[in-house]
Amino acid sequence: MLDFLGENIQSVLPILPQQTWETLYSTVISTFFAYVIGIPVGVLLATGTSGGILKLPKVVSRCLDIIVNLLRSVPFLLLMMVTLPISGLLFGTKIGTIASIPPLVIAAFPFVARLIESSLREVDRGVIEAAQAMGCSPFQIITKVMLPESVPSIISGAAIALTTIMGYGAMAGIIGAGGLGNVGITYGYYRYKYSIMYLIIIMLVILVQIFQTIGTWLSVRSDKRISYNKKRSKRK
Amino acid sequence: MGQPIIEIKGLTKTFGSGEDSVTALRDIDLQINEGDIFGIIGLSGAGKSTLVRCMNLLERPSAGQVIFDGREITSIKEKELRSVRKSIGMIFQRFNLLMQRTAAENVTFPLELEGAPKKKARERALELLKIVGLEDRADAYPAQLSGGQMQRVAIARAVASNPKVLLCDEATSALDPNTTRAILDLLKDINKTMGVTVVIITHEMKVIEQICNRVAVIDQSRIVEQGEVSQVFTHPKAAITRQLIMPHGTEPEMLKVQELRGNEVIRIVFNGGSAYEPLIASLAIDCGVKVNILGADTRNIDGKAYGSMLIGLPSDPKEAARALEYIKSQDGVTVEEVDD
Ligand SMILES: Nc1ncnc2c1ncn2[C@@H]1O[C@H](COP(=O)(O)OP(=O)(O)OP(=O)(O)O)[C@@H](O)[C@H]1O
Ligand SMILES: [Mg+2]
Numbered sequence: 001m002l003d004f005l006g007e008n009i010q011s012v013l014p015i016l017p018q019q020t021w022e023t024l025y026s027t028v029i030s031t032f033f034a035y036v037i038g039i040p041v042g043v044l045l046a047t048g049t050s051g052g053i054l055k056l057p058k059v060v061s062r063c064l065d066i067i068v069n070l071l072r073s074v075p076f077l078l079l080m081m082v083t084l085p086i087s088g089l090l091f092g093t094k095i096g097t098i099a100s101i102p103p104l105v106i107a108a109f110p111f112v113a114r115l116i117e118s119s120l121r122e123v124d125r126g127v128i129e130a131a132q133a134m135g136c137s138p139f140q141i142i143t144k145v146m147l148p149e150s151v152p153s154i155i156s157g158a159a160i161a162l163t164t165i166m167g168y169g170a171m172a173g174i175i176g177a178g179g180l181g182n183v184g185i186t187y188g189y190y191r192y193k194y195s196i197m198y199l200i201i202i203m204l205v206i207l208v209q210i211f212q213t214i215g216t217w218l219s220v221r222s223d224k225r226i227s228y229n230k231k232r233s234k235r236k
Numbered sequence: 237m238g239q240p241i242i243e244i245k246g247l248t249k250t251f252g253s254g255e256d257s258v259t260a261l262r263d264i265d266l267q268i269n270e271g272d273i274f275g276i277i278g279l280s281g282a283g284k285s286t287l288v289r290c291m292n293l294l295e296r297p298s299a300g301q302v303i304f305d306g307r308e309i310t311s312i313k314e315k316e317l318r319s320v321r322k323s324i325g326m327i328f329q330r331f332n333l334l335m336q337r338t339a340a341e342n343v344t345f346p347l348e349l350e351g352a353p354k355k356k357a358r359e360r361a362l363e364l365l366k367i368v369g370l371e372d373r374a375d376a377y378p379a380q381l382s383g384g385q386m387q388r389v390a391i392a393r394a395v396a397s398n399p400k401v402l403l404c405d406e407a408t409s410a411l412d413p414n415t416t417r418a419i420l421d422l423l424k425d426i427n428k429t430m431g432v433t434v435v436i437i438t439h440e441m442k443v444i445e446q447i448c449n450r451v452a453v454i455d456q457s458r459i460v461e462q463g464e465v466s467q468v469f470t471h472p473k474a475a476i477t478r479q480l481i482m483p484h485g486t487e488p489e490m491l492k493v494q495e496l497r498g499n500e501v502i503r504i505v506f507n508g509g510s511a512y513e514p515l516i517a518s519l520a521i522d523c524g525v526k527v528n529i530l531g532a533d534t535r536n537i538d539g540k541a542y543g544s545m546l547i548g549l550p551s552d553p554k555e556a557a558r559a560l561e562y563i564k565s566q567d568g569v570t571v572e573e574v575d576d
Binding site for chain 1: 390
């Protein structure tokens, strides 16, 4: 029945559901931990510079900035190889989907931190000032003003992070991480079965589309500013 | 009532350092008493915002003292300052509401900071929204409200923590005249019923005129005049005050312009010397010249005229010259020619 797909593709069909699942969960878990580290770092980046609400020593904010830039400028594959030993220490293995998570997190959190930083910087200075005038502490300004006010922007940033991290994960297939990227490389590229490669590319494109669409939808839905009137009139 | 609530002594504020430094405030002394509606008026860049922001230390003075409710606050710790700030409310030109929170949630914000229980905070918020006339919009988001409504929410939020003082930085500058009037009435009401001292920053004399009892005029970083509004209005000392009382640039609306095309038009500016009706009448009697009033934006304070008036001179050049001469000879009046 599926003859039209060709022999090559038929040969990988049985493993695709499992591999898709591995791609999804490694992406989601890596993204989650990238945010666990990236949010505080992004907050410090956004609020710790001079004129910001946190009075960090200049050295600290400067160092943070440099570290984030350094990690962002190392090509992902190199960073992956350098950080794989961490997986060895944590999980006792350097291959497989689990092993790819720590390098993904390390590669992605600086990116996430920058996304968070730029979302927080969008928050209106006047609103922060109003909060200060009401006697907010810096911590309250971050948790009760800056983060809640930038939720729509943070959500749309998360869609970008998720799709980028999925791309990293696919690349990690080269050094033995599981998932769709690995299928494309080992079954397709190495064995000259290019139809398999194209299939994987199409699947990844579709996944990216899905994440992006959901992200945009959630972001717009959460935003109480411009879109609200439109949404209401649509519902009526 | 009558006790000083905010005192400012020898306050100077300089931004930046070296050659690029800007001194926004120079040696300011000011006293605002409990129950006052205190206006601070000045042109753009005079230092009004900086002055009001020094009152709750959003801006740190370079020198001088700020005494709030008998306590010097420039030297106290951050944490204490935060608790002092809870008794100084503030509203802004651009409202500065939390856009992702509803009107009611904006008003509960300062209550949450104090750790009030959710339900109680909500009840209080609804009460306050009722005072500002917005009880039916409690669950609307700021984006769904008009400018005037947003400022009402901001006022409710600012007074939620029962402050002693409410600072207003150009609170009505983004609003149309009717809404401005309504917001000012609301502030007056809050001053009366809740006993909140109100400090109003503005560049419009109308605002001062409508609700303030005391006023300070600030010009180029200095206070040039202060006192009771009626006193300052009737006996303005500084040139800037006269200029503010009689705003330049607000051209009175022209009437019947078409009919008079070709005739010379002049603007008479009244600085409180003579009232304008007698002037026009005596012009007709003394010189036998009749002029057309094209428009006027004048106000009468204690029987004296402030403002400006546009006059169309007669088409006969001799008559026109005579009229011009006569008007120029009057006290407290200046004449400008208007070319169209
Ligand atoms: N943060 C700042 N850094 C440097 N200069 C500043 C700063 N804030 C204000 N100034 C300067 O101080 C002076 C007074 O500014 P301020 O905002 O107090 O004026 P204002 O009277 O409120 O004017 P407006 O009516 O336009 O709001 C201006 O020359 C301004 O450029
Ligand atoms: Mg200002």
